[in-house]
Amino acid sequence: xxxxxxxxxxxxxxxxxxxxxxxxxxxxxxxxxxxxxxxxxxxxxxxxxxxxxxxxxxxxxxxxxxxxxxxxxxxxxxxxxxxxxxx
Amino acid sequence: xxxxxxxxxxxxxxxxxxxxxxxxxxxxxxxxxxxxxxxxxxxxxxxxxxxxxxxxxxxxxxxxxxxxxxxxxxxxxxxxxxxxxxxxxxxxxxxxxxxxxxxxxxxxxxxxxxxxxxxxxxxxxxxxxxxxxxxxxxxxxxxxxxxxxxxxxxxxxxxxxxxxxxxxxxxxxxxxxxxxxxxxxxxxxxxxxxxxxxxxxxxxxxxxxxxxxxxxxxxxxxxxxxxxxxxxxxxxxxxxxxxxxxxxxxxxxxxxxxxxxxxxxxxxxxxxxxxxxxxxxxxxxxxxxxxxxxxxxxxxxxxxxxxxxxxxxxxxxxxxxxxxxxxxxxxxxxxxxxxxxxxxxxxxxxxxxxxxxxxxxxxxxxxxxxxxxxxxxxxxxxxxxxxxxxxxxxxxxxxxxxxxxxxxxxxxxxxxxxxxxxxxxxxxxxxxxxxxxxxxxxxxxxxxxxxxxxxxxxxxxxxxxxxxxxxxxxxxxxxxxxxxxxxxxxxxxxxxxxxxxxxxxxxxxxxxxxxxxxxxxxxxx
Numbered sequence: 001x002x003x004x005x006x007x008x009x010x011x012x013x014x015x016x017x018x019x020x021x022x023x024x025x026x027x028x029x030x031x032x033x034x035x036x037x038x039x040x041x042x043x044x045x046x047x048x049x050x051x052x053x054x055x056x057x058x059x060x061x062x063x064x065x066x067x068x069x070x071x072x073x074x075x076x077x078x079x080x081x082x083x084x085x086x087x
Numbered sequence: 088x089x090x091x092x093x094x095x096x097x098x099x100x101x102x103x104x105x106x107x108x109x110x111x112x113x114x115x116x117x118x119x120x121x122x123x124x125x126x127x128x129x130x131x132x133x134x135x136x137x138x139x140x141x142x143x144x145x146x147x148x149x150x151x152x153x154x155x156x157x158x159x160x161x162x163x164x165x166x167x168x169x170x171x172x173x174x175x176x177x178x179x180x181x182x183x184x185x186x187x188x189x190x191x192x193x194x195x196x197x198x199x200x201x202x203x204x205x206x207x208x209x210x211x212x213x214x215x216x217x218x219x220x221x222x223x224x225x226x227x228x229x230x231x232x233x234x235x236x237x238x239x240x241x242x243x244x245x246x247x248x249x250x251x252x253x254x255x256x257x258x259x260x261x262x263x264x265x266x267x268x269x270x271x272x273x274x275x276x277x278x279x280x281x282x283x284x285x286x287x288x289x290x291x292x293x294x295x296x297x298x299x300x301x302x303x304x305x306x307x308x309x310x311x312x313x314x315x316x317x318x319x320x321x322x323x324x325x326x327x328x329x330x331x332x333x334x335x336x337x338x339x340x341x342x343x344x345x346x347x348x349x350x351x352x353x354x355x356x357x358x359x360x361x362x363x364x365x366x367x368x369x370x371x372x373x374x375x376x377x378x379x380x381x382x383x384x385x386x387x388x389x390x391x392x393x394x395x396x397x398x399x400x401x402x403x404x405x406x407x408x409x410x411x412x413x414x415x416x417x418x419x420x421x422x423x424x425x426x427x428x429x430x431x432x433x434x435x436x437x438x439x440x441x442x443x444x445x446x447x448x449x450x451x452x453x454x455x456x457x458x459x460x461x462x463x464x465x466x467x468x469x470x471x472x473x474x475x476x477x478x479x480x481x482x483x484x485x486x487x488x489x490x491x492x493x494x495x496x497x498x499x500x501x502x503x504x505x506x507x508x509x510x511x512x513x514x515x516x517x518x519x520x521x522x523x524x525x526x527x528x529x530x531x532x533x534x535x536x537x538x539x540x541x542x543x544x545x546x547x548x549x550x551x552x553x554x555x556x557x558x559x560x561x562x563x564x565x566x567x568x569x570x571x572x573x574x575x576x577x578x579x580x581x582x583x584x585x586x587x588x589x590x591x592x593x594x595x596x597x598x599x600x601x602x603x604x605x606x607x608x609x610x611x612x
Contacts, residue, residue: 050392059444
């Protein structure tokens with residue numbers, strides 16, 4: 001996934017504040033438009049991440065936080081990790 | 088034509104020699120094994136050979152009360168993850184006379200059901216076993232009972248590659264009684280930087296044979312069952328059923344889903360690890376009410392997003408770390424210690440381990456009713472093959488291909504002006520290339536020959552160089568990417584060079600083809 005973001009692993013984001021709070025769904029859309037440097041189909045599918053990407057919210061499975069609907073807080077760490085199949 | 092015939096003859100003879108060499112290595116290995124076995128069996132009754140007698144699941148209460156209290160609550164004799172009962176576990180026939188007086192002065196005087204007598208001294212295990220495993224028996228967390236569990240345990244390791252290698256090594260060395268090894272593949276030179284149980288002497292041999300040989304060198308007591316086959320829907324359950332725990336050390340998505348489903352059906356815990364590049368992941372599935380692989384990854388990844396060690400590369404010790412961790416978790420699981428209930432992510436680039444708290448078992452997942460799990464065709468389910476080899480594609484007309492041999496004879500040998508465009512990565516090009524080749528990465532090519540958009544100046548001049556000749560041939564590692572480039576180039580010249588006739592063709596099978604048909608001395612990777 002790093003390759004899709006200009007080979008940069010960590011991004012500190014200052015998201016523009018608006019009326020509605022930021023959700024993971026909004027973040028994925030924002031990343032797609034602003035940070036993704038190539039081949040969006042390798043990152044997103046529909047309005048979520050593609051199968052085989054696990055989203056971590058502060059180092060825990062996003063499923064524990066309501067997945068796409070989770071509302072981001074100041075200094076949250078969101079990670080996208082790709083399943084590995086090599087061995 | 089004379090040269091062509093001669094080249095072919097040489098290639099044929101070389102192939103014959105290669106095969107004969109392989110046959111010879113296999114025959115030598117077989118002979119070695121037979122001789123070793125004979126030497127081993129003809130030894131007088133000693134510690135090693137009484138192993139099967141001295142180990143019994145039912146620990147004598149009377150003699151174990153001393154140690155049991157110290158080892159804490161984890162070392163209760165509980166069954167592991169509801170595995171097969173001990174009767175079901177496959178055991179080698181026992182042909183050692185239990186109470187023979189030994190000729191060997193160091194051997195035991197008398198072997199009973201649950202102990203060995205050396206004169207007045209009672210020993211829980213034979214001398215060999217006690218000494219071999221003493222360093223881990225000394226641990227509170229293991230103790231005599233833990234060691235006994237390991238000696239009675241059986242583990243199936245699927246994949247004898249980068250993660251499988253250290254896992255096999257440590258499980259055998261720690262005294263896990265029975266190891267099943269499943270791998271369809273053979274040892275290649277490009278495996279050795281990470282698959283450390285294989286050696287230059289076992290190149291060409293089945294990985295399971297090579298692994299078995301390695302195990303016998305470190306621990307003759309280990310019973311090894313080798314399955315030189317690709318696990319699939321037809322055989323997975325039958326094999327998995329014979330083992331207490333399954334270690335997933337495979338290299339592809341279809342096999343991971345297969346192992347998950349088969350382990351659900353047979354009620355076996357699955358210790359899974361994977362590695363690629365400088366990253367690794369480890370997780371224990373289907374254990375003590377935790378999630379299964381499908382709870383976390385219900386939908387398989389699109390095939391084009393799955394990287395392989397052969398295409399993306401992998402740093403040797405990274406799968407080694409993951410396989411070693413698999414051995415640790417497997418041993419803990421077998422002796423009843425709490426195991427990892429998180430997903431462990433290893434980032435070797437940042438020197439970081441991350442343990443990720445995972446979701447609970449999903450109620451709508453197949454694992455809610457494990458006995459009903461139906462195995463499917465996992466290659467269809469994942470739209471990819473159950474190996475890590477890259478499939479060959481064919482998107483061009485037969486006339487758009489040029490074989491490596493024809494290229495050499497018709498263009499290189501006759502010094503016909505042409506462009507050879509190599510579209511591999513920078514490092515692949517630096518590793519080896521035809522010296523006449525121009526180089527541009529796939530990303531460069533896409534910019535140069537795009538339908539629209541800006542193109543940097545240096546690429547524009549490279550594009551002019553490429554199109555300076557009427558003959559343009561494209562080469563890559565296997566002849567897959569180069570086919571896409573041929574299409575791209577053809578579309579470009581139709582649009583931008585109307586009226587100019589170009590001969591744009593793909594070098595069939597790429598450098599692999601050159602190695603196969605022209606010169607087998609060149610390195611392949």
